[in-house]
Amino acid sequence: MLKKILVSAILATLVTGCQSTGPSSQTQKIIVKNKASSASIAKNAYNFSDDDITVPAYFDTQGLERCTFDRQKENEGCPLKKPIVRIYFDNNSTAGKGKGLEHVKQVNNLELVKMLENQLAGLSRFRIITRDDQAIGQEQATYLAEQGASAYAKRAAQQKILAPDFIVKIDTTKTVDTFYAQTSGVMDYTLEMTSAVIDPFTKEKMSHPNIGKIRVKSADVVNSRDELNVVIVNGRYYSGFNFSDPLVVQAMISDMASRGFDIFLTRMLSEMPSTAQVLGIKGDQLSLDRGQNAGVLVDETMVIFQYEAGFVEPIGVAKVTPSKQSASGKIVKWKNSNLAKSIKQQAGSGIFRPHNGAKIFAVSVGTPASFLENRT
Amino acid sequence: MRKFIFPCLLISFASFSEVAVLKDGNISTSACAYGRGQGAITQASDNAAAELGRFIKGNKLLDFGDNKESIDVNLNQVYSTYRSNILEGLSNGRMQLDLGQPYFQGNDTCIEVALNIHHFPQENGDNDSLEWDDDNPTVTVTVIGEGWSKSGSSARQHAEQDALRRAISRVVGVYLNQNAMQSSQNIMQISNGDEYNAIKDLMSQQLSSRSAGLVKSWQPLASKNLDNGGLQVTLQVVVEKSPFIAQSSDFLTQIGSPRVKVLAPDTLEPILKTWLSEQGIESGAGASLQVIAKHKLTGSANSKRLSLTVEVRDLADNLYGRWQNDPSLAALPYSNHVLDDLTRVAFEMPKQLQDLQKVLSKAFINIVSQGGLVREIKIHSNHLEQPEMIHSVISTIGGIKDVAIFTKNQYLVASVRYAGDTGELVSILQNSLAAISKSSLPNGQVIDDQTIIFN
Numbered sequence: 150m151l152k153k154i155l156v157s158a159i160l161a162t163l164v165t166g167c168q169s170t171g172p173s174s175q176t177q178k179i180i181v182k183n184k185a186s187s188a189s190i191a192k193n194a195y196n197f198s199d200d201d202i203t204v205p206a207y208f209d210t211q212g213l214e215r216c217t218f219d220r221q222k223e224n225e226g227c228p229l230k231k232p233i234v235r236i237y238f239d240n241n242s243t244a245g246k247g248k249g250l251e252h253v254k255q256v257n258n259l260e261l262v263k264m265l266e267n268q269l270a271g272l273s274r275f276r277i278i279t280r281d282d283q284a285i286g287q288e289q290a291t292y293l294a295e296q297g298a299s300a301y302a303k304r305a306a307q308q309k310i311l312a313p314d315f316i317v318k319i320d321t322t323k324t325v326d327t328f329y330a331q332t333s334g335v336m337d338y339t340l341e342m343t344s345a346v347i348d349p350f351t352k353e354k355m356s357h358p359n360i361g362k363i364r365v366k367s368a369d370v371v372n373s374r375d376e377l378n379v380v381i382v383n384g385r386y387y388s389g390f391n392f393s394d395p396l397v398v399q400a401m402i403s404d405m406a407s408r409g410f411d412i413f414l415t416r417m418l419s420e421m422p423s424t425a426q427v428l429g430i431k432g433d434q435l436s437l438d439r440g441q442n443a444g445v446l447v448d449e450t451m452v453i454f455q456y457e458a459g460f461v462e463p464i465g466v467a468k469v470t471p472s473k474q475s476a477s478g479k480i481v482k483w484k485n486s487n488l489a490k491s492i493k494q495q496a497g498s499g500i501f502r503p504h505n506g507a508k509i510f511a512v513s514v515g516t517p518a519s520f521l522e523n524r525t
Numbered sequence: 526m527r528k529f530i531f532p533c534l535l536i537s538f539a540s541f542s543e544v545a546v547l548k549d550g551n552i553s554t555s556a557c558a559y560g561r562g563q564g565a566i567t568q569a570s571d572n573a574a575a576e577l578g579r580f581i582k583g584n585k586l587l588d589f590g591d592n593k594e595s596i597d598v599n600l601n602q603v604y605s606t607y608r609s610n611i612l613e614g615l616s617n618g619r620m621q622l623d624l625g626q627p628y629f630q631g632n633d634t635c636i637e638v639a640l641n642i643h644h645f646p647q648e649n650g651d652n653d654s655l656e657w658d659d660d661n662p663t664v665t666v667t668v669i670g671e672g673w674s675k676s677g678s679s680a681r682q683h684a685e686q687d688a689l690r691r692a693i694s695r696v697v698g699v700y701l702n703q704n705a706m707q708s709s710q711n712i713m714q715i716s717n718g719d720e721y722n723a724i725k726d727l728m729s730q731q732l733s734s735r736s737a738g739l740v741k742s743w744q745p746l747a748s749k750n751l752d753n754g755g756l757q758v759t760l761q762v763v764v765e766k767s768p769f770i771a772q773s774s775d776f777l778t779q780i781g782s783p784r785v786k787v788l789a790p791d792t793l794e795p796i797l798k799t800w801l802s803e804q805g806i807e808s809g810a811g812a813s814l815q816v817i818a819k820h821k822l823t824g825s826a827n828s829k830r831l832s833l834t835v836e837v838r839d840l841a842d843n844l845y846g847r848w849q850n851d852p853s854l855a856a857l858p859y860s861n862h863v864l865d866d867l868t869r870v871a872f873e874m875p876k877q878l879q880d881l882q883k884v885l886s887k888a889f890i891n892i893v894s895q896g897g898l899v900r901e902i903k904i905h906s907n908h909l910e911q912p913e914m915i916h917s918v919i920s921t922i923g924g925i926k927d928v929a930i931f932t933k934n935q936y937l938v939a940s941v942r943y944a945g946d947t948g949e950l951v952s953i954l955q956n957s958l959a960a961i962s963k964s965s966l967p968n969g970q971v972i973d974d975q976t977i978i979f980n
Contacts, residue, residue, distance in 0.1 A: 213629070218562025282827035286858035293857065293866060302873035305855045428629055438629045442561075474561050475632045 185366045188415040191450040191515035194468040194481040202484045204454045204461045208512035209424045213438055228424070229442055232314045233276045234346070236262050236269070239320045247325035247336060248381065249392030256323065256402045264403075265319065265410050271524060272414060273444035274421045278311050315355065318345045323402060325392070327379070336377045336390045338367035340405040344413065358420035363409045370404040415516040418446075425476060427453060427509035430496040435478040437511055440471030447471065448519045451511040453480060455488060455503070464489045467511060478511070544580040551623070552577060553639035557630055565634040566627050573638035574622060578615040581608060611642065663741055663763045664699070668692045673755040680756040681748075689740055692762035694729035700773060701725055727894050728776055732769070739772070741765040776893070784809055785837075789818035792864050796872050797835070804882060813898050813947070813974030814839055816885075822864060828856035831867035835881060837888035840975035841899045841940075846888025848881045850874075896926030897944035902954060902969075903936040904962075904979040911961040912937055918957055936978075947971050954979075 192201065209228055216227035223230040238258040243250060263281055270277045279285065293301045324339040342363040346355040368374055379389035386393045423444040425437035435453065439445065449471070453464045463486075469478035483489045492509075495501040503509045544554040554576045558568035614620030625637030668691040672683025701724065732739065740762055747759040787808045789797050797818050798808050808816070817836045824830040833850040854877075855870045857863050871877065892898060902919070906912065919939050920928050926942040943950050951969040954977065959966055969977050 213561075216561070218560075218565075282825065283858075286827040286856065289855075290857050290860070290866075293870070298866070298869040299873045302855070302870045303875075305870065306874045306876055309854065428631075436631055472632055475629065477631070 183364070185369050186363045186409075186412050188412045188521065189419070189515065190415055190518050190521055191513070193518060194450045194466045197450075197466045197482050199482070199485045202452060202463045202466050202482065204452055204463055205419075205422055205512055205514050207420060207422055208454075208461075208510065210426075210456050210508065210510055212426055212508075229439065231274060231276050232346075233278060233311045234315045234317045235278045235280060235313045236266055236317045236319070237280075238262050239318065242320070242322045243324070244322060245324040245326045245339075247327040247338075247392070248334075248379070248386070249336075249398060250325050252393070252395045252398040253323050253325050253338070253402065255395055256399055260403070261319075261406050264407065265413075268410050268414055268524075269317075269417070272417060272446075273441065274417060275317070276311065278313055313349065315346045316349050318347055319343075320345070321406075327381075327392075329381075333378050333380045333389060335374075336367065336379055336392055338401055338405060340365045340402065340409055342406075342409045342413065358417055360413060360416045360420065363412045363416075365405040365409045365412075367401060367405060370401070370408055411521065415521070418513070418516040418520075422513040422515070423449065423451075424510055424512045425451075427503065427511055428475075430480070430492060430501045430509075431499070432496055433480045435467055435469070435476075435480060435511065437469065437476040437478065439474065440476035441473050445469060445471035445476045445513070446517050446520055448517045449476075449478075449513045450515075450517060451478065451513050453509060453511050455492075455507055455509050457507040462486070462488050464492060464509065469511065469513075544577065547639060551639045551641055552580065553623075553637060554580070555625075555635055555637040557633035557635035559633055561629075561634055566624075566636055569627070569634055569636045570622065570624055570638050571618075573636065574615050574618075574620070574640075577638070577640050578612055581612060581615075607642070611640070615640070662766055664696055664766060665761060665763050666692050666695050667746065667759065667761050668695060669757060669759050671751060671755060671757045673751075673753060680754060681758065684748075684756045684758045685743075685745075685760065688758055688760040689743065689762060690729070690733040692743075692760070692764060693733045693739060694725075696764045696769065697729045697732060697773070698725055700769070701728070724890060727890060728773065731776055731893075732772055739764055739769050784812040785814045785816045786810060786812040787816050787818070789816075790820060792868055793818050793820055793833075796868055800872055800878070804885070806885070811974060814845075814892070820864070820868070822867075823852065824856060826859045829859050829863050829867070830856050831864070831871060833868075833871055835884070837885060839892070839898050840973065841901070843899060845891045846884045848884040850877050893944060896942035897924070898942065898975070899927075900941055900943055900947065900950060900975055900977060902939040902941065902977045902979075903933075904939075904958070906932075906935055906937055908962050908966050908979055909937060910963050914961045915939060915958075918961055919954075922953055922957055947974050947977065951977055 211226070211228040213227065213229070215224045216229050217224050218229070238261055243253050259280065263279070266277050266279055266281075269275060289301075292304075320343045322339075322341045324341070326337045326339075328335045328337060342365075344360045346358065347353065348355070367377055371377060377390050379392060380387040391397045421444075423446070425439045425443055425445060428436045428438050430436075437445070445451075447470060449469045451467050451469045453467055455462045455464055463484045465480040465483040467478040467480045469476050483493050492501055544552055546552050554573050556569050556572035556576055558565045558572060560568070611620060621641045623639040623641050625639075627634050627636045629635070668688045670684045670686070670688025670691055672680050672685070672687050674680040674683065741764065743760050743762040745758055746761055749757040751757055784807045785801065787794060787798050787801065797816070801808055801816065815836075815838045817838060819834050821832045822829050823832060830852040831850070832852045835848045836844060837846040838844050850871050854874065855867060857866055860866075904915070909915065915937060916928055916930050916939075919925060919941060924944050927940075929940045931938050931940070948971065951971060954969055955966070958979070967979055969979050972978055
């Protein structure tokens with residue numbers, strides 16, 4: 150009897166031991182770093198390896214069937230319909246114990262708004278209503294004076310101001326700290342930016358696009374860190390970075406905001422990639438059904454994939470050039486797969502057009518390298 | 526011969542390689558146009574229609590042989606018989622085309638278009654042949670009326686009255702369509718269908734009550750019994766034109782060009798008066814109707830906006846119509862002359878002015894449909910022998926509605942609506958009130974267009 154109990158106990162221990170491998174581990178701990186944010190851009194299509202040819206997130210396979218192509222009365226289901234937004238910056242939220250905090254508080258946010266409006270408009274992801282009432286008012290008064298009340302009234306009655314679907318709210322915190330060394334101090338400005346897309350009538354903050362938090366440090370926007378050195382005598386500015394001059398501080402914050410916006414744009418382009426449907430492939434050449442109107446940028450790197458029954462299968466990577474309403478591109482690298490080989494073969498002997506319910510799409514992988522060089 | 530025709534077709538297909546003959550005999554082609562959207566689709570389909578037109582034009586020997594398996598034998602004649610009709614239909618866009626699903630080719634939008642030879646353009650027939658002939662002193666209409674016997678009158682009498690009413694209504698419709706609609710000064714450019722119908726109904730209603738003076742003669746053409754003892758009669762009615770035109774003009778003047786008093790701020794008054802006079806509405810101090818305008822500047826310094834309101838009221842302050850502009854349409858930065866500028870702009874906006882015109886027109890129609898303007902008749906109590914009779918006496922006067930009696934100080938006041946002018950009302954009152962007044966009823970005085978006093 151004792152022997153049986155002993156054997157059972159040993160077996161039970163063994164079974165339990167086999168089943169238990171310790172607590173499950175799907176997450177890991179990392180240290181949260183407070184470093185400045187950096188921009189990530191798309192790789193050139195020529196540098197893609199076969200493993201790189203995968204479909205990026207947030208592609209949209211909606212076709213243009215439901216589009217009216219009337220900018221003012223576009224159908225809700227049309228992928229070319231872009232949300233109309235107005236951009237807001239919060240009030241000056243400042244922090245830190247550095248010198249010249251009062252000048253940081255005086256930074257004119259409206260100038261930053263206009264800067265972001267200009268840059269965001271070029272992406273063609275949103276339709277922006279400007280808040281530059283001064284320039285608009287001035288132009289309208291001039292138009293009235295030059296063209297007369299009748300022409301003015303006709304135009305004003307035809308073109309109503311856009312109604313925003315959402316507001317894009319940028320929340321910023323500007324921090325200034327001064328670090329003292331033996332002979333001089335160092336100014337350290339930080340700009341933290343988060344953004345939200347809000348429905349102004351329901352007050353709902355949208356989950357998409359999720360830009361995250363962008364942090365820009367003053368050291369990132371100067372040529373040399375020495376530029377931030379300052380000599381303070383009896384608590385007052387003596388030489389070096391003039392923290393007591395509002396214009397200097399405004400210029401520094403503007404530079405930092407500009408860098409922040411660059412990062413903002415690159416993240417926006419990854420969050421909201423441009424997707425287009427492939428109409429045909431001839432040899433290596435692609436024909437896409439939308440271009441500039443869907444926000445396809447110059448030298449866009451796009452992954453080509455087949456979409457069938459909810460499954461995506463990458464075909465290759467292409468470099469795409471948009472025209473106004475369509476785009477053409479070149480498949481630089483074909484994926485090493487049977488599907489890609491079959492399509493390549495068919496495209497080699499004429500125009501390959503997707504059929505039998507399968508559709509082929511192209512989705513951008515992020516900000517083209519040339520965009521940051523030429524547009525920021 | 527058959528052998529000859531078939532090669533003919535082949536040759537024609539070779540020269541128009543993109544045009545295909547379908548199994549049902551229709552011919553189709555595809556064409557493209559630059560761009561996206563409805564504009565591009567229309568352009569592409571026009572291009573295709575032009576291509577089909579060229580194809581048909583270039584093939585005088587167009588025939589389909591006797592291949593009965595694929596093409597209906599009747600179609601042999603269709604293209605040759607109706608060739609010119611098809612070509613005309615294609616060129617003026619009245620030929621029915623079967624459009625396929627549009628598709629994209631690069632920057633172009635393309636569409637397949639088939640010519641549907643089974644549907645030819647048809648002329649739209651106009652059934653209403655009644656015309657307003659200026660040379661003829663009468664206008665003759667044939668109408669159907671229905672009636673049932675009640676309160677001592679026979680079904681026939683009711684049916685005839687109904688038919689006469691319809692006859693007047695019909696003539697009103699023709700008159701408005703062919704004459705008054707052209708006279709914008711008179712009835713303020715009735716462009717809106719609802720407004721036209723409202724005027725027509727009101728005018729028919731007003732004129733029908735005086736049909737005896739308008740109908741020269743009538744004769745029954747047919748009659749038919751209806752359920753529940755009813756009768757349907759068909760009458761040929763001859764309406765005399767000159768009294769009809771006179772009464773119609775009076776009516777249209779009442780609703781179209783009344784005299785109004787304009788109450789508006791200095792910046793607004795001249796521009797509003799000018800506009801009203803352009804619409805045929807006279808403005809002056811002693812008018813019984815007031816057009817009251819107000820304005821307000823709103824918005825920030827960089828974008829000032831103008832809110833304008835215009836109301837139509839009578840002297841008793843009853844509101845007949847109200848218009849408000851859309852301030853969101855125009856904004857200008859603040860300056861000394863921003864109010865003037867925005868006012869000028871507001872009176873240059875066609876859509877807004879059309880709305881204002883409609884509101885005014887509707888207001889004037891409202892006044893007539895409610896029985897005319899409100900008048901106050903004040904009679905000093907000393908003059909009345911039987912004051913209790915005043916309500917019934919005034920109520921019996923033709924054209925007077927909504928009688929209300931009250932006393933104010935030494936006066937007995939009758940508030941009434943009257944469709945005619947105030948002077949006319951005074952003379953009628955003078956006669957009617959004599960019956961219930963003491964011997965010395967003084968002459969009625971018109972204080973303003975609203976108030977008549979017997980003091």
